[in-house]
Amino acid sequence: MTTTPLTSLEICAGAGGQALGLEAAGFEHACLVEIDPHAVNTLRLNRPEWNVIQADLRDFDATPYAGQIDLLAGGPPCQPFSHGGQQHGQHDDRDLFPEAIRLTRECQPQAVMLENVRGLLDPKFAEYRQYITGGFEALGYRVQWNLLNSSDHGVPQLRPRVILVALRPHLAPAFHWPEPSATPAPTVGQTLEDLMAAGGWAGAQAWAQGANTIAPTIVGGSKKHGGADLGPTRSKRAWAALGVNGHLLANEAPGPDHEGMPHLTVRMAARLQGFPDDWAFAGRKTASYRQVGNAFPPPVAAAVGAQIHRSIRAGQRQEALTAAI
Template sequence: MSNHLKSIELFSGAGGLALGMAKSGFHHKMLLEFNRHAVDTLIKNHDDGQAQIKDWNIKHDDIKNISFKKYKGKISVVAGGPPCQPFSLGGKHKAFNDRRDMFPQAVRAVREARPDSFIFENVKGLLRKNFSTYFEYIILQLTYPSTTKREDEDWESHLSRLASTKGRGLKYNVVFRLLNAADYGVPQRRERVFIVGFRSDLGVEWSFPKATHSQDALLWEQWVTGEYWKRLSVSKSDRPTSAISQLASRLQNKYGLFQPKEKPWVTVREAIGDLPCPKNANIFNNHQLKEGAKSYPGHTGSPIDEPSKTLKAGDHGVPGGENMIRFNDNSVRYFTVREAARIQTFPDDYHISGAWSECMRQIGNAVPVRLAEVVAKSVYSAIAANVTF
């Protein structure tokens, strides 16, 4: 896309969302990140001249210190992934009682910059039933960002006032959806909530892009036609043992003679199969073997012929089971940092800085580049049709 719409990004992390947005045509005026290790990754790629990041303005600061008023009327999108630990299935579930809840700061950025749109991403846990009222509060704040919380007001009272507002002042039309990255060609089962809004005066009607890939299409290629194994030159001895006839028969009963219309889910084997064995010296950055992977109940790794499990980042390092590859002989090893970056669809010339555990934390926190690109491209098209360059 030749015309670049301008954007700012909050809570940039290692840059997955930012890379996807850049690939879709947005031009970042600022990337804001507080974590020093993630900033090291951003600056390393910037200084190395990585094609997409080399012109970005990277700011290492706390969002609470930043005013966004200078961007008013100049920005098409405010984007970011507000820290998700308050809502994570693996966290302490404090939500609005957690000092790491950065949604109020995201709302402030929207209020001050008044962008044409915003794109925010967060964990599936945000939709948990016991957070439903607070999630409604987040959506209403983003819908009416200029109806601010008073100093003497608790969040429940503010919620009531937002719910009864007549919508005077700045307003956004907000939609949200739980997306599985595997359904959009990412080699990973990763469910995340995307919240997208367009300023109401633009009159944009928008819905999330339809899924392009499916599990059934992968199973069809594996167990009905066998095309998957042929395409990847996988010998019969290296295929998983499965109730093949039963599975094939179920799929054929469901679809008849016509295979699923979507593309197949992308597997770990497809994502990393052309990388050299990490036990040997190689020219790929971030592609060194980490020893010590073990399999035990509940900690079995990601099967090579499926999309990986969700890569995770924990408060105290990474859990490990989701960060291992399981081969069809049931042996396991840890993903290298490069392999994990491939699974998150980072480009190969993009370097992740830090020790293995820190790199995996950054990758586990990232938005898959390809999924970000799909959503952002759709938002770009909607805005480009409604604004004058």
């Protein structure tokens, strides 16, 4: 029996971290919506066959996709809930959770997956989380929240992410959150030694041996502050403990005569996020790094996406059995 591929509509698609993960999980993208021109160019550069729409999500209408989408997925902006920001939540003009609820009503997917920062679980947002949950429940979905550490799924940084999964009631019993990988995530040194040595730096091996833990969470994705560096003072201290100078990003790997702590390049940061090395980023260094800093690591998206994929397929099999009786 030929099985029709499951389809997804992705919002706030960014540079494609979640899209790559969902692709690996077996979803075909019917549409990806993103407002940032650099991220749009990144998506089109790497996957010219994808249907990428540059638009403000508030202006996007998902009604034409009604009945055609299995999964609505996306990462609404994290800054309204981030500990690194003001945490204005629903009062921040970047909050797009209400739009995600509206689009779900318009396209009526089988499932929804949204990711955000750990701050969304803070007690101060309890009422707002209930508003989000209630919005999806009113549309007929069963809602689950969970906090996943990216390092549990092979990504060499902690990067805790809050995940909302909303499923049609007949699919919810088959859904299970992904189990942590049996293999520990690689260290920063193991992940980046070859890139650090690419410019001829003789100290790369010794550096890698000292960078023997996973990375702190990569930050720096906000357009309202900062440039191409590794975040606030506390983040820079954590990077320094790994032998990395976090005050700026380098254009290239350290050369033969390099002395002192090396800087990361955008490519190194992207690898720490779980992007494949052949994934190119459009725009100059700061624009590229913001795309990396905002990304949902592909391996984590793949792990959750695979569980949603299994749940939908299980529901389809049950419907087929019921129809055959």
